[in-house]
Amino acid sequence: MELFNKDTFAQATDWIGGSAREPEARFYCPTSSEFKGRLSKLQSDLERLPDLIDYYPLIVAIVGEIGNNSFDHNLGNWPDISGIFFSYDTNKRQVALADRGQGILRTLKRVRPDVKNDEDALRIAFTEVVSGRSPGSRGNGLKFVLGVVLSKTIEINFFSGAAMVSVSNNNKNLKIDKFLL
Amino acid sequence: MKIELKKFGNLLTSRQDGREALAAIEPLLLNMVDNETLELDFDGVITFTPSWAD
Structure with a gap:
């Protein structure tokens, strides 16, 4: 599993606190379609973790709710960069979501x-x-x-x-x- | 009438996708007769959220 040089939360924080620019491509979901695709990958990756087998769908569900909220509530009204930052680290059991919305x-x-x-x-x-x-x-x-x-x-x-x-x-x-x- | 939700995928998460799913099954729903039971089959669905359900 890919390891991040910098903590995934710190990268999300840097993006929303910095100047208006797109995040790194591997973390960037410009539309809800990309987000859904990466959410599906999260689901597949979490499914392989024995300690999460009983409730990984709930993790995917809450990530989905939060991520889709960003798109739903900023549609047509993004202040600058549209889309979201979405990153996860299954080794650290961390998921980061961020947007530069309203x-x-x-x-x-x-x-x-x-x-x-x-x-x-x-x-x-x-x-x-x-x-x-x-x-x-x-x-x-x-x-x-x-x-x-x-x-x-x-x-x-x-x-x-x-x-x-x-x-x-x-x-x-x-x-x-x-x-x- | 039975609707197998897995035909919409195993990851049912966004309000937009739920809206599209409803549009797809609406003709079937409109053809239901009085007292006919609607059964939603969740077999094969892994993730399901309130937004899709709404």
Whole structure:
């Protein structure tokens, strides 16, 4: 399995914090079609890991939900570079997803003008059935992600704007803090 | 009526793909008769998400 010289999270952070440029080709999914193709590869790679055999589809599912959210909520409105950074390291059991999109606060404000800040937006996104693309039957993807993380040995750190959500099976809490990259 | 979801792939994840799948089966759904049961067969599907289901 390919090993990264630099931590996959650090590479994702560098990309979103740096100037507007496409990430390295091996991490770049410019469209949801490419993302789906690479997600399928993740599924195949995780399927071979004995310790994940019971719930690797759930890992693929939450990666799919988060990645597709980037495309769905920024369609036609990418501020600069469209598409997402998607990388994983099966040896380290790490997956990194990143986008240079509008952020959850902006998309939620379309339907919830009362949302105050990035922390508030993340809390709503992970706990309430609401979508920046209402109406329609949508808005439960991150609730699903939260449910999976809390039920399995998975840790997630989710950043949007100046806030971060940390959830793990260990702490069983949704921890939301200010965070600046 | 039985619909085998594996015919749409074993990785069913995006809302867009779910919409396309619905468009593909809509003619079959419209031809269902009253009291006919719709059965969704998940055999062969590995990953399935709320977005596709919605």
